Amino acid sequence: MDRNQLESRAAMSQENGQHQPDPPRRFRDFLVLTLGAVAVLTLLYLTGAIGLVEWITGAIVMSTGSLAFFVGSAPNRRKGPTPTVLQPADPAPVVEAETAIEPFLLALPLPALLVTPEGQVTTANTHARNLFRIDVASRPFPIAMLRQPDLLAAADRVSRDGADERIEFTQHSESEVWMAHIRPGLEVGSAIMVFEDLTAVRRAERARADFLANASHELRTPLTAIGGFIETMRGPAKDDKEAWDGFLDIMAQQTERMKRLVADLLSLSRIEFSEHRAPKTQVEMVDLARKTSLALTPIAEDAGIKLFFNGPKSSVSAIADSDEIAQVIQNLASNAIKYARKGGEVQILIGESATMAEAAAACSRQSPEAKRAVLLQPYASTEVPAVWVRVTDDGEGISEQHLPRLGERFYRVDESRGGKIEGTGLGLAIVKHIMARHRGGFAVESVEEVGTAFGIWMPRLRHDPSAETV
Ligand code: ADP
Numbered sequence: 195m196d197r198n199q200l201e202s203r204a205a206m207s208q209e210n211g212q213h214q215p216d217p218p219r220r221f222r223d224f225l226v227l228t229l230g231a232v233a234v235l236t237l238l239y240l241t242g243a244i245g246l247v248e249w250i251t252g253a254i255v256m257s258t259g260s261l262a263f264f265v266g267s268a269p270n271r272r273k274g275p276t277p278t279v280l281q282p283a284d285p286a287p288v289v290e291a292e293t294a295i296e297p298f299l300l301a302l303p304l305p306a307l308l309v310t311p312e313g314q315v316t317t318a319n320t321h322a323r324n325l326f327r328i329d330v331a332s333r334p335f336p337i338a339m340l341r342q343p344d345l346l347a348a349a350d351r352v353s354r355d356g357a358d359e360r361i362e363f364t365q366h367s368e369s370e371v372w373m374a375h376i377r378p379g380l381e382v383g384s385a386i387m388v389f390e391d392l393t394a395v396r397r398a399e400r401a402r403a404d405f406l407a408n409a410s411h412e413l414r415t416p417l418t419a420i421g422g423f424i425e426t427m428r429g430p431a432k433d434d435k436e437a438w439d440g441f442l443d444i445m446a447q448q449t450e451r452m453k454r455l456v457a458d459l460l461s462l463s464r465i466e467f468s469e470h471r472a473p474k475t476q477v478e479m480v481d482l483a484r485k486t487s488l489a490l491t492p493i494a495e496d497a498g499i500k501l502f503f504n505g506p507k508s509s510v511s512a513i514a515d516s517d518e519i520a521q522v523i524q525n526l527a528s529n530a531i532k533y534a535r536k537g538g539e540v541q542i543l544i545g546e547s548a549t550m551a552e553a554a555a556a557c558s559r560q561s562p563e564a565k566r567a568v569l570l571q572p573y574a575s576t577e578v579p580a581v582w583v584r585v586t587d588d589g590e591g592i593s594e595q596h597l598p599r600l601g602e603r604f605y606r607v608d609e610s611r612g613g614k615i616e617g618t619g620l621g622l623a624i625v626k627h628i629m630a631r632h633r634g635g636f637a638v639e640s641v642e643e644v645g646t647a648f649g650i651w652m653p654r655l656r657h658d659p660s661a662e663t664v
């Protein structure tokens with residue numbers, strides 16, 4: 195609202211006598227009060243209740259009291275600050291409210307605008323300017339410049355009705371706009387608009403919905419297979435006991451698959467639940483990797499794969515969750531065993547580096563001709579000392595287009611290879627979440643027909659100098 199309008203509205207309200215004191219009415223009240231008191235005194239005098247002296251004294255006291263009240267209650271005699279209760283058409287406080295709000299609006303960490311009822315944006319903070327890509331030096335500018343008719347209409351409603359509103363709109367991303375009148379109760383006034391980006395919320399909602407759909411799909415497949423075999427064994431193959439062995443084998447396999455899937459889903463949800471709580475215990479990483487590797491030896495032997503472990507003699511400690519780190523190594527190594535060539539070999543290597551950046555190179559940038567992808571950027575600073583683990587195999591490798599998607603839940607490359615190898619598609623997603631909890635990184639490099647290497651790295655503890663001199 196501009197100054198002229200405010201002034202004219204103030205003048206109008208004065209004419210209507212809404213909030214300026216009315217002098218003739220005050221004078222009339224004064225006269226009625228004084229004459230009333232004198233009349234009462236006269237009545238008392240006439241009935242003999244009081245004498246002439248009392249009548250005169252009473253009349254003087256009453257009229258002096260009324261006069262003192264009349265003069266003392268005059269509006270221009272009022273001392274102290276202006277009353278805080280403002281009337282709707284009081285122009286100055288509205289302008290003051292806008293001026294007072296401006297610093298808050300500019301300091302808000304969300305895009306925010308102040309819009310007049312005439313649709314002029316008087317204040318737009320930097321976030322709002324960036325959101326709408328506006329570069330207007332002069333103020334105010336018309337809200338129509340934002341090219342959002344819904345916003346325009348809503349701002350108009352809020353300015354006029356004084357009621358809060360929330361609307362959703364899409365500019366470059368999905369946002370929600372919260373709008374409020376700067377002085378609720380005023381008929382017409384400026385409106386504040388604060389924009390909240392909903393992209394992350396919407397993405398999380400979609401991811402959750404996709405996850406549920408994928409998980410139920412993955413469970414439905416083995417269940418349908420088992421159901422189908424039961425039907426066959428009850429119906430057409432009822433008396434074919436020889437065929438039953440084959441059916442029971444497949445049913446046992448499908449049951450195993452469901453058990454693995456449920457176990458992986460449970461670990462994933464447990465890890466997600468604790469992802470924001472940093473681990474607290476000190477873990478000796480080389481020892482842990484050696485033991486995990488040893489536990490996998492029988493599985494490798496069964497698959498006809500040679501499993502090698504290599505790590506430093508000295509201890510490398512980190513603040514970690516030992517079960518989770520063991521699960522990372524186990525997931526990567528069991529994948530390597532699964533995907534290595536027949537009679538091939540898998541290596542589990544562990545080492546330490548002076549910085550996270552060096553560790554990333556040591557575990558995931560070793561082969562010049564490899565295609566690679568970083569599946570998780572570490573949250574920790576690149577300069578802190580780090581420990582890394584690299585798991586390599588000599589399998590078919592993974593083609594370049596699949597690399598960035600590894601670590602997504604249920605993403606399986608071998609589905610395109612004809613689904614020859616069993617898996618849930620959750621192993622690498624689990625690794626990714628565990629490494630996120632450890633503020634570490636996760637990367638892959640692969641050469642088709644030569645092999646694949648997965649690397650993880652995370653902050654380690656500095657060596658105790660006194661221990662090194664011993
Ligand atoms: P899965 O249970 O299917 O192995 P993962 O999440 O562990 O699930 O792996 C996802 C996909 O990544 C696998 O289906 C496979 O296609 C591919 N993959 C993982 N590790 C390797 C590897 N060492 N060599 C080749 N492909 C791999």
